[in-house]
Every structure is written in C-alpha cells, then in structure tokens.
Amino acid sequence: MIAKSKNYSLCIQLTDCHLFADAKKTLLGIPTAESLNSVVAMIQKNHSDIDLVLATGDISQDGSLESYELFQEQLNQLATPSLWAAGNHDNFSCVKDRLTFQQYLTKQQNLGEFWRIITLNSQSIGENCGRISEDELNNLSQSLKDHPDRFHLICLHHPVFSCTNTWLNEIKLQDSWKLLERLEGHLNANVILCGHIHQEFEVYYRGTYLFATPSTCIQFAPNSADFKIDTQAPGYRWIKLFNDGTIDTGISRLDESAYPINLEATRY
Numbered sequence: 001m002i003a004k005s006k007n008y009s010l011c012i013q014l015t016d017c018h019l020f021a022d023a024k025k026t027l028l029g030i031p032t033a034e035s036l037n038s039v040v041a042m043i044q045k046n047h048s049d050i051d052l053v054l055a056t057g058d059i060s061q062d063g064s065l066e067s068y069e070l071f072q073e074q075l076n077q078l079a080t081p082s083l084w085a086a087g088n089h090d091n092f093s094c095v096k097d098r099l100t101f102q103q104y105l106t107k108q109q110n111l112g113e114f115w116r117i118i119t120l121n122s123q124s125i126g127e128n129c130g131r132i133s134e135d136e137l138n139n140l141s142q143s144l145k146d147h148p149d150r151f152h153l154i155c156l157h158h159p160v161f162s163c164t165n166t167w168l169n170e171i172k173l174q175d176s177w178k179l180l181e182r183l184e185g186h187l188n189a190n191v192i193l194c195g196h197i198h199q200e201f202e203v204y205y206r207g208t209y210l211f212a213t214p215s216t217c218i219q220f221a222p223n224s225a226d227f228k229i230d231t232q233a234p235g236y237r238w239i240k241l242f243n244d245g246t247i248d249t250g251i252s253r254l255d256e257s258a259y260p261i262n263l264e265a266t267r268y
Helices: 032-046 065-078 099-105 134-146 177-183
Strands: 008-014 052-056 082-085 108-111 115-119 151-155 189-194 201-205 208-212 235-242 247-253
Touching (some): 032 065, 032 235, 052 065, 052 115, 052 151, 065 099, 082 099, 082 115, 115 134, 134 151, 134 177, 151 235, 189 235
Parallel strands (some): 008 052, 052 082, 151 189, 189 208
Antiparallel strands (some): 008 235, 108 115, 201 208
C-alpha cells in the first residue's frame, strides 16, 4: 500500500538558546547547552516528519564560533534542514565564511509546493532593540511580488508587536510599521515568527499571524514592567503549514522541574 503524502509542511522553531563556547556554562542557573539538548530530545520524541528547523536568533550568548558549533551539533541530531536569523547577541561574522554553515544563512527558501520561508536580519549592532534595513524590506517585498502563488512565513528575532512587558516593548523592533506596511495587500503573507521575548505570545493582524516562542533556556515573566524571570520550563514551537494556507501550531515544554533558576536576577 502506498502511503498518502501529507498535506502540510512541519516546521520547528528554536529560539534564544544563548549558548556559550563552554558547554557547561550556565545562564541564571540554567546550563544552556544541556537545556537545548533536552529540548532537542523532546522534539525527536514528539515529531518524526520535520521539514525545516527555524532558529530565530540569540543562538549564542557570547558570539563564539564554538557556541555555533554546539548548536550545529544539536541540529545534526534532528537530521533536517535549518535556517537561522540573527539576534542581538549573535555574531554571524564568525560563521558566514565557513562552508558548513552556509546552508543555515540562506535568506529565502521554498518549502514544499505552497510555502516560502523568508529570514530577516533585525540585528542592530550595539543595541538590544531591533532594526530592519531598507534592503531587507525590499527583498521581502520582491519575494511577495514574485511569488504570489506561495504563502509566506517570515522569521526574525525582534517582535513587530507589543507584548505585556513594558521593558521588552522598549527593545522590540523599531519602526515595526515599516515591515507591516510591506505586507499590506499581499494575501500570501501568512505568518511571522520571532523570538527575543522568551515567552509564548500570539497576535493576529490583518490576515497575518504573529507568534513569539519560549526560549530553550530562561523564560521572561509576562505582565511585568521590569526584568523578571518566570518559572516556566524551556520549550519550542511546532507549526504545520497546510497546502491551503491555513496553519496549526502549539508550544511544547520540558517538565517544570527540569532545571533550577535564579528568580532573583535583575538582568543577564
């Protein structure tokens, strides 16, 4: 009997891993390489048909080559293609000229017969907030125009929307209206995935879903005016992109007691 082909593409979003050159180093009590490894093991257990992994920034905490090599080792366990978008802590300059990393830095890629994936660079060197260049926006507009028959999933690090955290809203994507303006009139712009806010969040704006996703290490508490750590466990987002443009998505987390964390921290 011939198996019927699935009518969707499955993507996994990993974000805000904050890896160090030293795999044993911790961030506010969490060994970030170990927590990522646990998240990847959970992904392997939960999903057998992954088409693409999307890493939406802050892969590294210290910007070291070794931290990206650690991340690459984790991706190899999933044995599936991956695309990376830069976060404010990242330093892609140390990997961009290395052949084995070129596959991750592709800016645009078709996925199946009906979807197209775009990664945008929202990194602004020396700032925690995000900015997108006119060239990045023009490339997005050109893709929307050139591929009207494909639904678009757009990945970047900084959120284009406000969340329930006053302090995080100060460092979100600046002039986010410029990005949203490029989507006006394009029915093939369906989904935006981001990281940065270390929590689950969802907004629906004029035909486009905008999602944020938990970190694979520390989580930020929602509804807080100032920096505050949450007790929720590390996790990831899965998203099914159906051939008709609809989606299904959800968050999966490790056990609550998986890692201790410094809840008294006022920064990291």
